[in-house]
Each structure stands twice: as structure tokens, then as C-alpha cells.
Amino acid sequence: MAPSYSNGYGYPSSAFPVPSSSYEYGHRNQAELHSICDDISSGARTMLVQLWAYASGRGRHAAYGLAMRAAYQFRRNMVRRRLLSLPHLLVALWVLVLLWGERWVFASRVRSCDWDHWEDWPDGATPHRLIFVADPQIIDPHSYPGRPWPLNPLTIVITDNYMRRSYRQLQTVLRPDTVFFLGDLFDGGREWKTAHGDFEDPVWAKGHRPADEQRYLNQWRKKYGESFWLKEYARFGSIFYDTWSLGGRFPSPGQRGRKLISSLPGNHDLGFGAEVKVPTRHRFSAYFGETNRIDVIGNHTFVSVDTVSLSAGTSSMKDQVDLRPIFAPAHEFLREAKAAKRRAVQKELRFWRGEVEELVFEQKVEDLDTVVYDELPTIDPGEGVPDFPTVLLTHVPLYRPPGTPCGPLREHWPPTPPPKGQPGPVIPDHRNAISISHGYQYKNVLSLEDSIMLIESIGNVRHTFSGDDHDYCEVVHTDKENTREITVKSFSMAMGVPTPGFQMVSLYNPVDGQGIPLPGSPGTTLQTHLCLLPNQLSMFMTYAALGALTVLVLIVRAFLVPVLNLQTFALGPGQRPSSAAAALLPIFKAKDERSGDGDGSAYDTRPVTSSTSSSKFPSARAPSTRTRGQSISSSNGTAPPQRGGASLPSSASASSAKGKWGWAQSRGPRIEIRKDAYYDDGGRGARLGRGGAWRPASSSSPSSLRSRGAMGVVVREILTTTWRVVWMALLFFTYLAYRG
Template identity: 70%
Template sequence: MAPPYSNGNGYGYSSSALPTPSYDYRSNGDFQSICDDIFSSARSMLDRILGYANGRRRHTVWGLAMKGMQQVRRNMTRRRLLSFPHLLVAVWVLVMLWGERWVFASRVRSCDWDHWEDWPAGVTPHRLIFVADPQITDPHSYPGRPWPLNPLTITITDNYMRRSYKQLQKVLRPDTVFFLGDLFDGGREWKTADGNWDDPEWAKGNRPADEQKYVNEWHRKYGQEYWLQEYARFGNIFYDNWNLGGIHPGPGQRGRKLISSLPGNHDLGFGAEVRVAARHRFNAYFGETNRVDVVGNHTFVSVDTVSLSADSSSMRDRVDLEPIYGPAQEFLKGVKATKRRAAEKEVLFWKGAVDDLAFDHKVEDLSSADYSNLPTMDLKDNAPDFPTILLTHVPLFRDPGTPCGLMREHWPPAKPAKGQTAPVIPDHRNAISVSSGYQYQNVLSLEDSTKLIKSIGNVIHAFSGDDHDYCEVVHTQDLESVPEITVKSINMAMGVPTPGFQMVSLYNPIDERGNPLPGSPKTTLQTHLCLLPQQLSTFMTYAVLGVLSVIILIARAFLVPVLNLRPFALDPAQHAASAVLPIFKAKAEGDDSVAAYDVKPTSSNTSSSKFPSARVSAARTRGQSLSNGLGPQARAPSPNSARSKGGSPGKWGWGQNSNSSRGPRIEIRRDAYYDSANRGTGAWRPASSSRSRGGTFGIVGREMWTTSWRVAWMVLLFFTYLTYKG
């Protein structure tokens, strides 16, 4: 009969053939009992699983599983769990929780509205946030960067924006969020489902050489399906976390809004090279690029200035660019009437009236119908005119060297001369460069900027993006002295160490006709720049802690033999002999005169707990059961004695005499010796630890490797978990 877990060919074993070393866990109390229950359940489950495999494969899998479970059990003692390397891991866990979670909440909490708003007591302002240039990282961002650096960069930058935006919603709970363009980095390069995506003939030499070599690959690999995946990725970061700010608006507000329809040059292109097909796709998924919104009793006018710039392009006299700039031009022609209608609808809503047109119900002949007195929301001169805020991705024109102020991070303002109080002008380092290149222009032309301000009217403030850094200017009289803030990018990979976003508080109380109430503030808008964590500083903190960890672990390893500290490294586990094949040679001739002393087996029926340095091999023939123990006078036969009785020579440690009733044979390993002081007690003492470990330097080396590896893999595992969770 084949033994349990046998394939019938003699390669059989049972779970009792692979014993677990016995350790004294009594000091661990209930914790060890729980571990024992877990290991027992795991063994039972593994038994059932292995029942479906063949014998040799079962044996290999079972052996590996048991070794792994034994190693886990050895590490789950209280002494191991509360050891110094694990204390160091706990420090790492706290530092990483700070760097990957808590610092975001702390930075955003420091920007809370109550810290900087300065309105009269009891008012209920509308709270709004501008997010600029998320520009999610994609193959266009770092072309040629190898795997896995590119996917890792994408994951880290996405997590940074997601964590920042989550805290923005949870802590600040804005009523409205506007995005200021450049939602993607390579959106203009990813083909639509239809249409030719090749550069026009007149523009084929405009691409930089380091980008030109990737164009064919981009067009081959990244099309409409990839763009849709990027759209879903953008939504996962920003749209899916919108409700963290609550589903209800703040006191006295009409509702919460998220508006992301303003395009940037990375979404569509710029000027004469805007891709019309890409703009149609952008409109379909994000909304109309040219629009008017009334928010907080202010009128926000968003203009697709990357397309509008085609009208002032140097190519407009050589190429028909009307399909590019036409929609923006048409919008600007009627924007004042659109503003009046939007403001009137808002006033009707707050009055509780019907905020839609009401027509008389009558039948008229088409040829004689009167169209002169049709109902309209445009009350012209009688219409309310709310303060207007211009939103454009590209900043408005300014003279070269116009300084951006103290909060610009790239370069601080130049120091004025002694006795000079006004800022240094021009200050080219502190300013936005008035320049252009392939698919970008740092500021709009003076012609387009003037057209925007004049066409829209009553512009009290402008907000823009594109530059990635903060810039605050007050324009000249040509642009009606409009103040403008260029908002920082929220993405950590945009060349600015400290990302951020712009907070705006709006308060404009109106009467039933839409006019400001008497005594209301002259300034209806307050702003605040909220700075996010510096990811580079966080990584530097990790690097410094990593170096300190290595130094500390090396120092501890040298102190272990000096101060006789308890080593963290475990001795190699001693395993019982395999039940499949013999692994010990028979004793040498003449050794059979050595008496075998009485041994009382442990409850686990193994010799590993009683004799840590001895191994037992047993022989069993058909019809003969394995002896349960060693008799007091048991003697191990030698190969010579077998020959003298006519038996065959002994086979490598296995008894062959079927008539013999001798018990298991004991081999004394070289790394142990018999303690003469305990003769007759059956006690054996292992060799000295310094010898088994290779001396003092062996102890130090093992401690350095074991503790460093333990800290490294646990820290990396926890960082991977935080990265996976976002």
C-alpha cells in the first residue's frame, strides 16, 4: 500500500515526515496560540491542495511550503517583532505617511479661507479655486525615457495631483473649480478616429529635431483609444474626487460647479498649427471652449485664445486659417450680449421668477408676423452688468521685462538700487519671457490682448496659466490697467519646485435689479496663492533617512559581539532527515561498540527538539513497522556485522536485516560534541556559536545583511502600497 501523498512509486511522504522545529513559545501567550491556529489551518489547506498533484511535485511544493511556514513562525515571536530593525521600519512608516499623505493635508489646511479672507462679519462669499496646467504626464512628456522610469514618473505625478486635489476638496470645499487649460501634455498629438494627422507642408520643418524622430511612433501607437484612456485618467484624478467637497454648496450659493472646458496649447496646438479635429474632440468631452458663466454674482468669460491667436499669426496671409480662429472671433462679437443675458437670468433666479423666455400663445400668418417685439433676455442698457473676469490659457501681452513680483519662484525680483522704492523695470529674470516657438507663445500679441479687453468690457481681473509659475502684474492703460494673475501649475513635474493653485473669494451683494447694494465693498474679489509640498524635498528626506538607516544598522552590527547583544539574524533551521531517500552514511567500522543511550521522544516524534545537533534515519521493510523509540540497550549494527551473518552490505545508512529488531540509528554531527559532564543523561550540547557563525566578523556580516535586507524590503513594500493606493 502506498503511503499518504504517494504516486505509488515509492516517493511518498506524510506531513509528519517534515516536522516543525520545537521552540519555547510559552512566553508569547495567546499571540502564539493564534499563530499556531493560523499555521495549522494553512497546513490543512495545503494538504487538500496537494492532493491533486503527483508525488514528486507534491513533495517539492510541500517541502518549500513547510520551510516558509517555519521561517514565518520563527519570525513571529515577540522578541523578533519588537526588535531594533522593526523599530527602524516603524520610523520609516511614520516618515512615509508624512511625506505621502499628511504633508498634503497640512499644507492645504494652512490655506484655509478663514486664514486670509477679509470680508465684513457675517457675509457669505462665493469660494472659487483655479487649477492650472495639470498637464498629465504621457509619452510626449519624456520621449525616449525607458521602462520602467516612464510608468513610474506617470504614477508619481498622478498621485501627487490626486493627493493635492483630494485635500483641496476635503479641507477647502470650494463652491466652484475652474481649470485653466493644458489638461494633457500630448493631447494635440494623439490622433482622432478620422482625419489626416500629418503636419501641413508649410509647418513640417517647425518641430524640434528631438521631437520629430518620435512623430511616426506617436501616430502609429497613440490614437483615439489612447486619448480616451487619458481622458478617463484625468477624470479619475479630478472628476471622481469632486464629491469629496460635498454635494451641497456653501451658504447662500446657487450650486457647486466644475468647469474644465478652457483648452491649452498642449491640448490643441497653438495659433496657425491648432488641430481643428482635436478641438472638436475636446469640445465634445469637456464642453464649449468659448463660454460665459455667472458665478458668485461675477461674470466669467472663458476664451479659446490658442485658437484666437491664429488671426494674428504670420501665416494668416498665406494660409486660410479662418476654420481655426473663426469660432473665437464670432464669440467675441456677441460676448457683451451673452453677458447681459446671463446676468439677467441670474437675477431672475434670485428673484424667484421664471429664468427663461415667455412667448405669447397666438397664431399669425408667416408673411405678416411681427418680429419687432419678441421677448428677450438682453435688456441692453437696462441689463445688470456684473464685474467681469477674463479667463485665458495664454497670459496677456506685457512689455518685455515686466516683473512678476515677489511670489515668482523661478527668480526673485532684482534688488533695487539704494534709495529706490519702486521695483526694477525691466527685470528680465523675474518676468515672463516675451517669446514663442513650436506650438507655444509665452504671451498673447498686443493685438489679440487689446481685442479681448475691448470686446468683453468691464474686465476687473484676468487669470491665466501656461507659464507654470506665479506671476502678478497690472497692465498698462492700453489694456485698461487690468490686473492679471498667472496661476502656478498643480503638477510637480512642470519645472517649478513648489506647485500650487489659486484661491479666489467673491462677494458682490446685489439688489433685485442686479445692481450692487449700497455700502457693499468696492473690491469684490480677494485672492490667495496656496502652495503645495515640494516633492523634491520629500525625496531628499527619504534619501537622508536611508543613509542614516544604513549607518545605524552598521553600527549596531559591530556592537552585537562587542556588547554581547542578542543577534537579529537567526541560525539556519535544522531539518529532520528526508523520508524519501537516505542522506547519512553508515557509521564507520568499529563504531558499533558505542552505546546508544536511552532517549525519550518529544510529543512531535522528532529528534530535532531533544537533540538539536543529531539526525535520525530509520529503515522499514514490508510488514515491519517503524520502532517508536530507542531501548535502553539499543545498539546500532555495523556493516561488518551484517556481512558476518551473511547479509548483504549495508546501503548508505539503512539497515537490511529483516530479522533485526534494532531501532533507528543516530549519527553525531561534527558541529556538536558529547558533554561528558552529562553522561548518561542523553544531553548533547551544540558547538559554539562563534564557530558556527564564522567568528566575530561572521556575526557582524550576517547582522549587517539581515537587518538591512529586513528594513529595505519592508520599507519598499509599504511605499509600494502607498503608491498603489494613490
């Protein structure tokens, strides 16, 4: 016989008959299922009944008591002397400083870069206004893998809010016609798995990672994939796409339309050179657009090139591994770049002439044996036609000799002062230059071979804009057709540069219907301006300095409270009746206190309600020998002894027990008059009726301060006022961070 087992309800299986057929077996299972459902339903109903009973009884009373206590504390705080106290004035100062540091300073900095402050075009010009944003590199688990949980999310919130506020002001104040992103949109975009394709590192690349990344690789592969990358894409969009409409729905006068182009990838988006993952690039181009493209904007031709993939063609691994899937698209694009530029220019001119942009083919039937494909109509007019000035966009800067100085606007290191009598800059100036170095998944500048190929393949490159370095650098490449290159500052505060920024570009190139510049056109068709954003680290230092000053002021005030008898900020425990009805209960005074000569006193049975004037309360004082907290009448019905050993008459005690207190002793509260409610106003030992005065017992009265000791008051004031300023300032900072 099989051993019995438990069915989960505490009964062995032998307690139930063994079914003789499958029908009985199924019937029993169905019955057990109904029993389980009934138990669950009964338990749920019981729980709901208990919750309802609690909410209707004790829960309601507890909530009411909590609300009454909160209202009582709120009423105690909402008085003029507390609202206008020094701690609250410091809170108001913190609110203003936080508004400046988290809101107003962004508008002030961006407003100082307004186009009218630096543009220099002829009167009546209608320039196209463009802004370059480089290396936003939104923070993710790849950025600081070793940071503990609270710091990493806080860093993400702070850096995202910094870029969101800056970009919002960029749109609302500057209202650019076009915004270009120069790569590195993400920090770890190359690390997150794709839904399709081989994402593993090639065998020859294993071990190239730094040790601090290698130990997190397995965790990244398991935890972060396509869904995480899509969340990061949405996060990027919430910062930069959702606020695009703040710049206006329509372009400025004379412009074709507003554009936002973010398809140029960086090494943190795809990787670099031979280690670029093709599935990652496919995903990037699917969501951001073609990585190699040509745009005609403001009568200038902008050529964007995926140079992180292009670099695979000059990699040291090109002879050992087939890297054509990585660099072939960029090479093919460059081979057709000049013809593609001409076609793009002709489409733009057709638009301004009021013609159809695309080529219209004649509808006719031809014999396949006689058709001539070499004579097909094309929009490309061929070489020798007018060309717009060309602007090259690349994430990685072009090659330059080591030590080439970047100019005075570079923040890392200013230029080395030249020797006396030398008019030009010091060359080489390694500390002011971009370092010519490389490492895992990065290279500070392109190879000389790739740089020359870019300039020659595209042609007529007047200006180049790049990113990647995070700091400003301006170089004129004399060996590359005197191309002027500007490396744009990072837009993020977390990229190692204390003062982030962006590059403003104003384009003005008036042409006729054939693309020929009009007479009187300016010789320079492009003007630039570096706009610096707030130094958030400096602002945090301001917060720290203000915090130290706040604590110092509160400490000084706390020490002055007992010295100058100032009003204390710390509230006492307060005496509040437990309910509204308790305030209406009768209050009786025990007896009149005589002078301290040992005279006896009779009980006074006159009732005194809560509305009795303060001048009558002194007559209710208990004998001086009764300790604080002791009942006025003793438990055996006799009155407490008088000072000096005298006792009350027993008749008086009995009368008190029957007539004066009555039900109050057993049902009502026991009334206590605190001894420190009386003080001598002249130091002469005067008592009631002889010059004495009465003051309610309060933690803020001078006598209470003296009783607790000056040092205790100081400590309590420091803790109370500091905590009040801290939590209110942090609450406001949290609100600003939540609002973005």
C-alpha cells in the same frame, strides 16, 4: 503524377485514395476535421489527467512542503526578540515617514490654506468659494519619449498619485463651490489622432517640430489615436472627476450650486495659433464643453476665451494660408461678448427673483408679410444696465512689456533687490518676469493686438486669470484698464516648478434684484490666496537621507554584534524534520564518552526519545575522532576506533548492529550530534560530569560566532538587516502607490 505532400500528420498524400467525386472529397474533409478534433480533445484530456495526477501526488506534497517551510520561517520570525529588534524598529520608522510623505503632508498643506485663515469679509457674509487649477498636463508618451520603459510608467504613477492626493484633499478639506481648469489638461493631447478629419500637419508646417519630436512622429501616428486619447480622458477623469463628490453634494449656504468647468483648452490640448488642428478642437469641445463660454458665478461674470485658437488671427501665416476655420469662432464670440454677458446676468437675476430664467414668448399667429423682426422680445436689456464684475479666463497670459516683474511669490527667481532708496521694484527685472518668447506650438504671452481686443471686446474686466507659465506671476496692466492678472501655478510636480500649487478665490458681491450692489457692500468683491502643495522632490531627498542613515545604523549595529555578543538578526539554516512523523522517530545515543585518557567505552542500548531532557544528551556524544556528518556506526558493522587507536570489541559492535540500531540504520535517519554542542565553561578542559555544560548548536551562540569569524558575522548581519528593511519599506511604498 503530382508529388506527394505532407498533411501535417506525417503521412504522404499518396497513402490516401484520391476521391472520385466532390461528395467523397467533402466526406473526407469532414472525416479529417473530426479526426483533428478528436486528437485535440484526447490531448486535452490527457493533459488534464496529468495535471490532476500531479496535483494529487507530487504537486500536493510539494505545496505541503512549501507551506510547512513558510510556516516554519514565519514561526521563527514571529518572536518578541525579533519583532522588537532594531531592523524592525527602522521599518516602523519608514512606515511613519512614508505615511507622512505620501499621505499626511498633503492634508497638512491644504489644511493650512483653509478659507478662514485668509478671508476678510464682513460678519455674516456668505462668499462663493472658487479654486483655479492650471496645467495638470498629465504625463503621456509625448512627455519623455526617450525614457526607458521602467521609468516612464513609474513617472506616470508618481505624478498621477501626487495630483490625485492633492485634489482629494482639496475637495475634502476646502470643499469649494466651483473649480475652474485653466487649460493644458493633457501633455500630448494635440498629438493623438482623431477618428474623423484630416489630422496631418499642413505642408507649410512640416519641419517645424524639434528634432527630438520629429523622430517619434511616425511611431505616434501608428500607435496612438482616438482610442488612446479616450483612455487618457478616462485617466484624467479618474483623478479629477471621480473625487468631485468628496466636496459634498450640496453647495455652501447662499450659493446656487457646485460646478466643475474644464472646457478652457491649452496649447498642449489643441496646439497654438496657425497650427491648431480643427478636428482636435472638435473632439476636445465634445468631451469638455464649449471652449468659449460665459458663466455667472457668485455675482461675477466669468468669460473663458480659447486664446490658443484666437492667436491664429495674428499669426504670421494668416496672409499665406486661410486660417479662418481656426480663429473665426473666437472672433465671433468676442463680437457678441457684451450682449451675451448682459443676457447671462439677467438669467441669474431672474433665478434669484424666482422667475423663469429663459424668455417666454407670447403664443400668437402673425402674417409673415407684416411681422416685424426688429421688435422681437429679448432678454437683453441693452447697454446702461448694472453689470457684474467681469473675470477673464485665458490659458496664455496677456501681453506685457519685456522684463515686467512678477512679484515676490514667483518661485523661479525672486525679485531683484531694489537699490538703496528706491521704494518700488526694479523694472525691468528679466529674471523675475515671464520671458517674451515663442517656439513650436507655444507662445509665452499673447500678442499686444489680441490682448487689447480681449479687454475691449469683453468690457469691465476687473481680473484676469491665466496659466501656461507653470509659475506664479501677478501683474497689473496699466495700459489695459488696470486689469489685475494672476498667472496660476501648475498643479503638477513634473512641470519644472519644485512647489506646485493652486489659486483660491473668494467672491462676495451682494446685490439687489436688479443687480445693483447693496449699501455697505465691500469695495473689493474678490480676494485671492496662493496655496502651495508639498515639494515632492524635497520629500524624495528626505527618503534618500533616511535611507543613508538607515544603512549607517545597520552597519554600526552589525559591527557591535561580535564585540558585545549581541543577538544576531540573521537566522541560521535551522533543523526541522521533513514531516510531523519524523519528530516521533526514536533517537539512540551511541555511547558514553569518557575522559581523554584513551579508556574504552561500552555501547549503551537505552533509547532516548525527543523528549529526553537536555542533561542526558551529552552522554550520546560520539567519539572525538569522528568527523562531523559521519555515521555513528561504520558500514561494515564495526564501531569507529577510539581516540588513541583503541578499537571497540567486535561483540559490542555486533550487539550494536543487531540490537541498538536495528531497522534504524536502513530505514530511519542517521542521528548526528554536533561537536560544537559542547563547550568548556571555565577554560579548564572540563568534560561531561566534570563541570562541562551543553548548548544546542546555533548560529547565534557565542561559540558559533567565534567559529565563523567576526567579519563573516558582520557581513551577514549587514546584508540580512538591510534587505529586511529595504523590501518591507518598498512593499509598503508600493501599497501606497497602488492605493493612490
